[in-house]
Amino acid sequence: MLREWKTEWMKIRRRKIGLLVGAFVVLIFAWMTWAIRDSSKEQIYDGWRVCFLQFSLINTILLPTMIAMLASRLCDAEIKGNTLKLLCTMEKKGRLFDLKLLTGAVYLLLFIIAEYAMMFLLSAALGFGRPAEPRHLIYFFLENYTSSILLLLLQQVLSFFYENQIIPLAAGLFGSFAGLFSWFLPGAPVWYLIPWGYYSKLAYISYTWDEATRITTYYNAPFNFPGLLALLAIIAAGYAAGRYLFVTRKEI
Amino acid sequence: MKYMIETNGLCKKYGDKYSVKKCSLKIRPGCVYGFLGPNGAGKSTTMKMILGLVQPTAGEIRIFGEEVTERNRIEILRDTGSLIESPSYYGHLTGRENLEIIRTLKGVSRKEIDEVLQIVRLEGQQKKKVREYSLGMKQRLGLAAALLGRPKLLLLDEPTNGLDPAGIQEMRDLISDLPEHYGMTVMVSSHLLSEMDQMVTDVGIIDKGKMIYQGSLEKLHEQAKGSLKVHALNQGTAVRILDEHREKYRIDGADLLLPERSEREVADVVTMLAAEGAQITHVEMQQKSLEDIFLALTGRQVSL
Structure with a gap:
């Protein structure tokens, strides 16, 4: 297994996947810095809550596209080079599917770690008054990483099945819009059925905006554990279905 | 095995x-x-x-x-x-x-x-x-x-x-x-x-x-036998002689294709045809190529 996983990393040499993820990290950092620059003293004081909410919102918009690109970079080399018919004489098809997913998951993990680093950096630079609640740090991971894994799974299946990578990339762009809409109608149960809707469904920080004082107040919302369970169930079902389709239906 | x-x-x-x-x-x-x-x-x-x-x-x-x-x-x-x-x-x-x-x-x-x-x-x-x-x-x-x-x-x-x-x-x-x-x-x-x-x-x-x-x-x-290709200027006469001697043959355009045989037998057939005025100009032993064999086995031409 380790030997096979090693080859996954050998295959993506010069694919510039690190650069792709790095570019999104820089973009998000620039976006957050811009978003927070005119914040009031109250908002800076409550900076961690602002970060948890804003990062999740930005992830909803940007991550579907980044994940589509990531999955495409990981899978299209196999499609372009007709390598499956060679690889599948040396390793099981299902394992190849798993290892691709695992490789993508490692990049997403690094991305989330970079986001934590950005938050700590902003906290140190701006001096957030209220400390971060440890459970919020965990919720951030559960919300953003788990939602992203579902998207990675979806994009990997699409990238394996479509020779033309425009289709999976278009699905990623569509996902960005769908995810954004989910924040405007967070109560609608339909978002449980749409993979890009889970970032908003699992949001645990909310806010009110007072028109008279023009003050935004952030507050804790209960974490949506049933939503998380639904997401995990969808990931499990999606993984089983995607893997089965790849093993049995993907023509070599 | x-x-x-x-x-x-x-x-x-x-x-x-x-x-x-x-x-x-x-x-x-x-x-x-x-x-x-x-x-x-x-x-x-x-x-x-x-x-x-x-x-x-x-x-x-x-x-x-x-x-x-x-x-x-x-x-x-x-x-x-x-x-x-x-x-x-x-x-x-x-x-x-x-x-x-x-x-x-x-x-x-x-x-x-x-x-x-x-x-x-x-x-x-x-x-x-x-x-x-x-x-x-x-x-x-x-x-x-x-x-x-x-x-x-x-x-x-x-x-x-x-x-x-x-x-x-x-x-x-x-x-x-x-x-x-x-x-x-x-x-x-x-x-x-x-x-x-x-x-x-x-x-x-x-x-x-x-x-x-x-x-x-x-x-x-x-398994795939060859054939003897005979070109006679007077093909009609050649066909008549072969029929008379109950020889197997096939007309292939201007040529006649006879079953493969020994050198001695080839000499006999040529002498017989020449003596009766078939005017033989060309005689060739043809070995079947894989393409011919494939054609014989499948009844259709294969791409080359």
Whole structure:
């Protein structure tokens, strides 16, 4: 297994996947810095809550596209080079599917770690008054990483099945819009059925905006554990279905 | 006898149509087995089924005498190498990096890369990205990947596809050397019958998914008798004389085709025809080529 996983990393040499993820990290950092620059003293004081909410919102918009690109970079080399018919004489098809997913998951993990680093950096630079609640740090991971894994799974299946990578990339762009809409109608149960809707469904920080004082107040919302369970169930079902389709239906 | 590959009643059905029907192959150790057939005959599907890349609808596959199942497939295939249709490669990596991936998966030593690069004569191009390779170089890289680990059995599907005449010759020489130099058994498919004639020892001919001949190339040639081609200026007279002497013949345009016979018998027929005024200008013994044999077996022309 380790030997096979090693080859996954050998295959993506010069694919510039690190650069792709790095570019999104820089973009998000620039976006957050811009978003927070005119914040009031109250908002800076409550900076961690602002970060948890804003990062999740930005992830909803940007991550579907980044994940589509990531999955495409990981899978299209196999499609372009007709390598499956060679690889599948040396390793099981299902394992190849798993290892691709695992490789993508490692990049997403690094991305989330970079986001934590950005938050700590902003906290140190701006001096957030209220400390971060440890459970919020965990919720951030559960919300953003788990939602992203579902998207990675979806994009990997699409990238394996479509020779033309425009289709999976278009699905990623569509996902960005769908995810954004989910924040405007967070109560609608339909978002449980749409993979890009889970970032908003699992949001645990909310806010009110007072028109008279023009003050935004952030507050804790209960974490949506049933939503998380639904997401995990969808990931499990999606993984089983995607893997089965790849093993049995993907023509070599 | 323990065969390197043995299939029994192998079938593959797509929808209502059989791509391969009851194909029974037997490949003996140390031979170069030519798997012949026109495009769409079922060669690639059969080879893919042997490698477990396509699931058979029915039938049994044995490699090295062992029945192949999904459970033991990878283990059995560890001793095989394959090149199916177009070469497989990562264009953004160098030739050597591509082989390094295969080497890691096969778990063989690093020095084998140098050896296979030498066999396919790609040492000078190993640091170049594969997307910059010509098709011939990509094919050779594919063969190098198949040779890694010194497999006992090699399956090559149309390895000369897209190569220029020099490349075809080079690939042919490489393949025919493998049993002698490395003790490998090779199964090679092609629709180019002429090139098989110079490369293989055993032949299997498949048409419309069915095996129509299997045996040594020598026996196939023996089985396919040649003919005596006679050109007579006075064909009518020649036909009359042959009829009178109850000789079998076939009119082929301006020529007459008679069954193959000994030199003495050829002399007798020519003397007889000449004496009666058939005006013989040309006599030629014709040996059947593989194309003729294929035509005789299938009743249709194969692409060349």
